[in-house]
Amino acid sequence: MAIIVNLDVMLAKRKMSVTELSTQVGITMANISILKTGKAKAIRFSTLDKICRALECQPGDILEFNDTE
Numbered sequence: 001m002a003i004i005v006n007l008d009v010m011l012a013k014r015k016m017s018v019t020e021l022s023t024q025v026g027i028t029m030a031n032i033s034i035l036k037t038g039k040a041k042a043i044r045f046s047t048l049d050k051i052c053r054a055l056e057c058q059p060g061d062i063l064e065f066n067d068t069e
Contacts, residue, residue, distance in 0.1 A: 002066055003063060003064070004064040004065075005035055005036065005037075006061065006064055007036045010061055011036075016054075016055065018032050018036070021051070021054055027047060027050075048062070
């Protein structure tokens with residue numbers, strides 16, 4: 001897939017754990033793990049909004065398009 005999820009990078013930059021993000025966003029740690037590993041097939045805009053608010057970032061900081069694959 002040409003979409004790369006950089007959630008682990010943003011978590012590291014913000015020194016935030018998956019548990020902390022899970023609590024703030026209101027989704028399970030399993031679902032955050034699915035996002036982190038890039039195995040997610042979709043993400044709701046409302047979830048992306050909550051993640052961006054929690055990490056104080058832009059959607060482009062989390063999602064990246066790479067056409068070389």
